[in-house]
Amino acid sequence: MNVSADDLRAVMRVFPTGVTIVATINNGVRRGLTVNSFVSLSLDPLRVLVSISKSSHCYPLIQESGVYSVNLLSEKQRDISSRFADPKDDKFHCFFETEYISGVTGCPLIQGCIGHIESRIVDEVDVGDHTLFIGSVVAAHIQSKDKPLVYFDGDYAAIDI
Numbered sequence: 001m002n003v004s005a006d007d008l009r010a011v012m013r014v015f016p017t018g019v020t021i022v023a024t025i026n027n028g029v030r031r032g033l034t035v036n037s038f039v040s041l042s043l044d045p046l047r048v049l050v051s052i053s054k055s056s057h058c059y060p061l062i063q064e065s066g067v068y069s070v071n072l073l074s075e076k077q078r079d080i081s082s083r084f085a086d087p088k089d090d091k092f093h094c095f096f097e098t099e100y101i102s103g104v105t106g107c108p109l110i111q112g113c114i115g116h117i118e119s120r121i122v123d124e125v126d127v128g129d130h131t132l133f134i135g136s137v138v139a140a141h142i143q144s145k146d147k148p149l150v151y152f153d154g155d156y157a158a159i160d161i
């Protein structure tokens, strides 16, 4: 049976996810991109993963730095999600326009998020056009009780919880 990329994309569009900004610091330069492939992998040991496209500008920066933060966006942060998802943009200016503090890894923690996780990369799994960056969690905290930003059917959705 033949399954195309369009078939898979069509099904994944109707699977709702949260939205994060995965960010890093590399030689003092902060960059990040919008990511919904964030997974909590293991509690013992503490491991998370993100799947990053090899064609993304941030890819080599995350790989080189060996650290990333995961910023869990609230429903009030659609503009931040759009800013960090613009494919025409190298994201150089994004952190000049986004309020953040630096975490224990030096990675940016975006203010107004629901929560943040920071990790050090302990493993990389090459999967076609993406790489899974598996991180050992070094910090995790809740920042607000706002509702999460949800991505569904190619758009942002409100959830009533």
Ligand SMILES: Cc1cc2nc3c(=O)[nH]c(=O)nc-3n(C[C@H](O)[C@H](O)[C@H](O)COP(=O)(O)O)c2cc1C
Pocket: 019, 032, 033, 034, 035, 036, 037, 038, 051, 052, 053, 055, 056, 057, 058, 059, 084, 085, 086, 087, 088, 089, 090, 091, 151
């Ligand atoms: C809701 C949403 C989720 C996304 N999830 C991912 C993801 O998990 N991995 C990824 O590599 N790109 C993902 N993207 C695409 C990147 O955010 C986008 O290609 C971005 O422009 C890459 O930035 P960069 O080239 O500056 O690194 C997502 C985009 C959106 C809107």
